[in-house]
Amino acid sequence: MSSADIYREVILDYYRNPRNFGKLEKFDIDAHDTNPLCGDEVDMQIRVGPGSRIEEIKFTGKGCAISQASASMLTELAKGKPLEWVKQVSKENILKLLGSPELGPARIKCALLGMKVLKTGVYGYMGSHYEDSEDSSSNR
């Protein structure tokens, strides 16, 4: 797919005007990760509400349009959902959010950084550990 298809107007809009960008004053979950390949960073904070739902979620970060837009879109999708929902979020969900059928191996890590942070934070809160099969931990 061509870059004109990847960088659609909506992605650029989320990159330049990210929704749910910022910090929460009170939060139950705070997770952070980086993509060592490009130095993309995402930090997410979540306040857990009644029924173990994601009551509030905000993120901060810096990096490419793909990493920042996907993190922002994911926070929108996650808000109000039960924590359990986070477990079934997949690579396919993220690609659908971005409107990209596929991304190359170098860029898919950018797209999935937000998901990785969300899962790391929520799994940790629920007392388990997120094993990232997409993450080769390569430091290229």
Place this chain on the structure above:
Amino acid sequence: MLLQTKPFPVDKIRQDFPILQRKVHGKRLVYLDNAATTQKPRQVIDALVDYYSRYNSNVHRSVHTLGEEATEAYESSRERVARFVGAAPKGLVFLRGTTEASNLVRFAWGEKFVRRGDTLVLTMMEHHSNIVPWQLLAKRKGAKLRFVGLLSNGTLDPAQLEDALKESPRLVAVTHCSNVLGTINDVARICSIARKSGATTFVDGAQAVPHLPVDVTTIGCDFYAFSGHKMLGPTGIGALAVKKDLLSEMEPFQGGGEMVREVFLDHSTWNVAPHKFEAGTVNIADSIGLGAAVDYLTALGMERVRNHELGLLKYAMETLSGVKGFKHYGAQKVARKVGVISFNLADIHPHDLATILDEEGVAIRSGHHCAKPLMNWLGVAATSRASFYVYNSEDDIDVLKAGLEKARRIFKL
């Protein structure tokens, strides 16, 4: 002098590089990631094939014909590589590359000579390979690191360097050329004043040897390191030039075959340099390939290579500055730079830019370039980097410029 006025034969050179014939996304490959690694001419590829097809054998051991031919080719390569940088062959150690070189010095020299409370002086423009080994050494020895900062034009701050040397540091480790900014440091002067303060000097020449005439004797450093794959040679081979008086004082790096003279049950004695630092079966094929790369560059002439890159650098600075939103990092004066341009384009992240350029067949580097302290100093998380070599032409820079304009359109700028 006649050679200098002849035009640089880029078209002819391009014929020597098979990879430049390939297409990327249906476009001509415009390879501008030379500071990361360079492409290989047919002559280097042939040298590898020739070794494996005709005389593959271990060196310094076997008495048979193949063994003698391999040993002769390996040692001849060492002599040519040493001559290329003005070093003595006995003081030129073959190893994996610049990273292994700094690690060799850390162990073989640092373990013996660095003591608690010593200062190791580095600079803010170092590659991680000239920072992390010294951090590890300092931690083990209880030594401290001191970093020389930069002026706003991307050159080392001479006042800070002078200050740091007042502490009589044990080591000054500095890059000859910055892999991000392209800045050429006056390493001869730095080594001269460092020596007066009693310091041992390590120069990272990974970005210098491929692009400039280099003479380690004139520079006067104790250690000078460089990588083969950044100068047309194979990956996995590089060299460390060591000053003569240190060769016998240093301890071995790794223990094993070839680096020993005699082995008893309780102790061993060491082979002479450079073999003392080359344990085990060495990287024979790639050393021979590096020799072929050095022959190729010698035939071109390093003065001419430098002039060619200087021309490209001037053209690129003029051409790319015309793109709206183009922000360049480092010195504007090209005379003090190698052919490396680090930049950003408006609010486009370098990774997005590299993706868009890749579609045009243009390969650039994007990211932190293994120089995070420098990125922090620049106040950016990442930059894009275009770097030139012997097969690049002004056409390549025009394609890059067109790619930047396309990126602006895609990002609705």
